[in-house]
Amino acid sequence: MPSIFYFFTEEERHLRANDRPFNLSYHYANNAIKTSKYNIFTFLPLNLFEQFRRLANAYFLFLFILQLIPQISSLSWFTTAVPLILVLAITAVKDASDDINRHKSDNQVNNRRVNVLIDGELRNEKWMNVQVGDIIKLENNQFVTADLLLLSSMCCIAVSHCLGFLVLTMSHWLRCEPPNNRLDKFKGSLTLDGQTYALDNDKVLLRGCTLRNTEWCFGLVIFGGPDTKLMQNSGKTTFKRTSIDHLMNVLVLCIFGFLASMCTVLAIGNAIWEVNEGSVFTVFLPRESGAGAGLSAFLSFWSYVIILNTVVPISLYVSVEIIRLGNSFYIDWDRKMYYPKSDTPAQARTTTLNEELGQIKYIFSDKTGTLTQNIMTFNKCSINGKAYGELFDFARQRVEITEVRDEHCYLILADPKFVFHDHSLVETVREGNPEAQAFFRLLALCHTVMPEEKKEGELFYQAQSPDEGALVTAARNFGFVFRSRTPESITVIEMGKQVTYELLAVLDFNNVRKRMSVIVSSPEGKLTLFCKGADTIIYERLHPSCNKLMEVTTGHLNEYAGDGLRTLVLAYKDLDKGYMDEWKKRHHEASTAIDGREERLDELYEEIEKDMLLLGATAVEDKLQEGVPQTIEQLAKADIKIWVLTGDKQETAENIGYSCNMLREEMKDVFIVAANTAEGVKEELQ
Numbered sequence: 074m075p076s077i078f079y080f081f082t083e084e085e086r087h088l089r090a091n092d093r094p095f096n097l098s099y100h101y102a103n104n105a106i107k108t109s110k111y112n113i114f115t116f117l118p119l120n121l122f123e124q125f126r127r128l129a130n131a132y133f134l135f136l137f138i139l140q141l142i143p144q145i146s147s148l149s150w151f152t153t154a155v156p157l158i159l160v161l162a163i164t165a166v167k168d169a170s171d172d173i174n175r176h177k178s179d180n181q182v183n184n185r186r187v188n189v190l191i192d193g194e195l196r197n198e199k200w201m202n203v204q205v206g207d208i209i210k211l212e213n214n215q216f217v218t219a220d221l222l223l224l225s226s227m228c229c230i231a232v233s234h235c236l237g238f239l240v241l242t243m244s245h246w247l248r249c250e251p252p253n254n255r256l257d258k259f260k261g262s263l264t265l266d267g268q269t270y271a272l273d274n275d276k277v278l279l280r281g282c283t284l285r286n287t288e289w290c291f292g293l294v295i296f297g298g299p300d301t302k303l304m305q306n307s308g309k310t311t312f313k314r315t316s317i318d319h320l321m322n323v324l325v326l327c328i329f330g331f332l333a334s335m336c337t338v339l340a341i342g343n344a345i346w347e348v349n350e351g352s353v354f355t356v357f358l359p360r361e362s363g364a365g366a367g368l369s370a371f372l373s374f375w376s377y378v379i380i381l382n383t384v385v386p387i388s389l390y391v392s393v394e395i396i397r398l399g400n401s402f403y404i405d406w407d408r409k410m411y412y413p414k415s416d417t418p419a420q421a422r423t424t425t426l427n428e429e430l431g432q433i434k435y436i437f438s439d440k441t442g443t444l445t446q447n448i449m450t451f452n453k454c455s456i457n458g459k460a461y462g463e464l465f466d467f468a469r470q471r472v473e474i475t476e477v478r479d480e481h482c483y484l485i486l487a488d489p490k491f492v493f494h495d496h497s498l499v500e501t502v503r504e505g506n507p508e509a510q511a512f513f514r515l516l517a518l519c520h521t522v523m524p525e526e527k528k529e530g531e532l533f534y535q536a537q538s539p540d541e542g543a544l545v546t547a548a549r550n551f552g553f554v555f556r557s558r559t560p561e562s563i564t565v566i567e568m569g570k571q572v573t574y575e576l577l578a579v580l581d582f583n584n585v586r587k588r589m590s591v592i593v594s595s596p597e598g599k600l601t602l603f604c605k606g607a608d609t610i611i612y613e614r615l616h617p618s619c620n621k622l623m624e625v626t627t628g629h630l631n632e633y634a635g636d637g638l639r640t641l642v643l644a645y646k647d648l649d650k651g652y653m654d655e656w657k658k659r660h661h662e663a664s665t666a667i668d669g670r671e672e673r674l675d676e677l678y679e680e681i682e683k684d685m686l687l688l689g690a691t692a693v694e695d696k697l698q699e700g701v702p703q704t705i706e707q708l709a710k711a712d713i714k715i716w717v718l719t720g721d722k723q724e725t726a727e728n729i730g731y732s733c734n735m736l737r738e739e740m741k742d743v744f745i746v747a748a749n750t751a752e753g754v755k756e757e758l759q
């Protein structure tokens with residue numbers, strides 16, 4: 074391939090694993106990074122240039138130049154030069170020390186070591202010497218060196234479809250998109266022995282991440298150093314201006330105008346004086362005799378600029394900055410903004426925006442984890458039309474509390490911290506109620522949790538979403554212990570008996586689908602699809618025979634939502650072998666398709682996730698964080714409008730809104746905007 078490509082903007086990246094000469098011909102950036110701005114030689118000119126881009130400095134420089142002209146200045150040059158040089162020097166020292174720190178951190182990162190596969194053996198190389206196309210080996214808890222295509226790993230965690238180790242002599246060819254800053258998208262393809270495989274976001278590890286729960290992995294470097302998504306995202310920070318800055322700029326400009334007009338008037342006066350009286354005053358300013366009145370007026374215009382320069386309050390900028398700096402110290406020191414539990418003081422991250430704090434009109438907040446604790450507890454459930462969980466009497470007080478702990482010998486591996494306030498459910502499961510068992514089997518199978526069993530009998534769950542963690546833990550304590558998973562199977566201990574299910578497909582969750590499913594085959598060969606998701610979504614996809622059960626369950630769901638609990642609906646469907654085989658084939662085709670992959674998969678999911686049978690619903694509680702209602706009340710008093718983002722069911726969201734004082738009783742008609750398009754929303758608002 075011609076190296077001419079280098080001169081054009083890259084349109085598509087081509088590379089081959091472990092073929093340095095080939096990859097080098099494209100002149101891709103290697104893995105060294107540079108965040109520093111200057112080196113020894115460029116420091117002085119670049120830094121001065123940057124400093125003089127600030128209005129105050131440029132203004133003083135201009136005055137200084139005027140003062141150097143003897144015909145204009147009656148003041149000596151050092152009156153401006155000394156303060157200017159002082160300011161420049163202090164800033165330069167600060168910039169230099171910042172840049173030295175950047176150099177240090179660059180060096181530290183660039184000199185990290187990683188194992189690179191070169192000529193068939195692993196060599197310990199510096200990060201900066203890693204090239205695009207190299208195969209590197211990462212170990213647990215190591216930082217990911219560059220943007221990698223995951224080739225193989227011990228314990229595939231996020232990646233269920235590993236590509237298998239690239240045999241190095243095989244003819245292969247990798248094409249992918251050029252470097253960009255989209256963290257959530259990656260498109261590429263791998264041609265191996267004439268077969269093309271699609272590569273997507275799931276198969277790349279990005280620089281800046283850390284490898285976890287994985288003994289080792291091999292990855293192929295796709296983007297290095299400045300081309301990595303991390304570096305592509307670290308753009309220049311824009312300088313933010315507050316409204317006071319704007320006002321100050323306008324005022325200073327007006328004062329400049331005033332100065333200019335004053336000098337003009339004085340210069341005209343000077344010209345008139347000279348015509349009438351002659352140039353007697355020139356003892357102060359050395360001027361050649363015989364110069365015309367016009368020239369003299371022009372020169373004296375600039376003299377007045379120097380003499381009257383104090384009307385321009387350029388030091389205002391400096392003073393305001395000092396005030397803000399002091400202000401930010403007060404914020405950092407504020408005892409009332411200190412949270413002792415986690416030892417967190419308030420922190421003024423930027424010193425330029427302090428006064429804007431008093432001008433806040435809107436607060437945009439996330440719900441889960443920001444307003445709430447993000448500690449989910451499985452509280453209630455409805456199985457086949459019967460509700461279990463805390464029982465309340467009319468006065469809404471607990472009447473019967475029986476805690477479910479691992480007092481039963483069959484509950485091996487139970488989580489000792491789990492409590493559930495209703496004993497009848499344990500009895501129901503133990504008696505072998507098929508729906509209750511299917512309910513917990515579903516919870517044990519349909520999720521993306523990773524188990525970790527460090528010691529025999531000590532099981533930990535690592536859940537990306539805490540809701541799922543709570544549900545799987547619940548199943549575990551009711552006798553359906555999710556024990557381990559591989560990309561092809563899930564092992565569950567059901568009422569003390571170990572059962573391994575073959576995992577045929579995972580229909581992932583995303584916030585458009587609002588549901589997730591798994592298709593598993595039991596050891597007896599029975600094929601089942603288990604699905605859990607938002608009630609509205611699942612209800613649309615149920616078999617008509619569930620109508621009655623649906624009504625009862627809806628009643629329970631409304632009750633749960635009324636208590637502000639997060640609900641999920643569970644459903645299942647038995648599949649027959651012939652259909653599944655055929656579906657699986659189409660699924661494989663769709664998942665390796667290069668264009669329209671997502672749409673095709675969605676269609677297939679839609680096709681199989683229908684006519685399901687309802688099992689029940691779960692209710693998970695996520696308590697509000699301490700002080701949230703009080704804080705929101707205070708904010709509301711200050712007339713600050715608050716927007717909260719959540720994916721919860723509408724009733725749940727409303728109830729949480731009430732419980733955290735976002736919505737108050739007197740706000741009688743909460744109105745709902747339910748449109749899906751920008752236009753629709755506008756119309757409804759009107």
Ligand SMILES: Nc1ncnc2c1ncn2[C@@H]1O[C@H](COP(=O)(O)OP(=O)(O)OP(=O)(O)O)[C@@H](O)[C@H]1O
Nearest residue numbers: 440441582584587588589605606607719720721722
């Ligand atoms: N792991 C999951 N499996 C199946 N369905 C889920 C899962 N997580 C959430 N859902 C459903 O999808 C809906 C949207 O969830 P999503 O996670 O997108 O919301 P969110 O924006 O994270 O909201 P929140 O911040 O309140 O969690 C939820 O109301 C729930 O019904």
Ligand SMILES: [Mg+2]
Nearest residue numbers: 441538540720
């Ligand atoms: Mg969520």
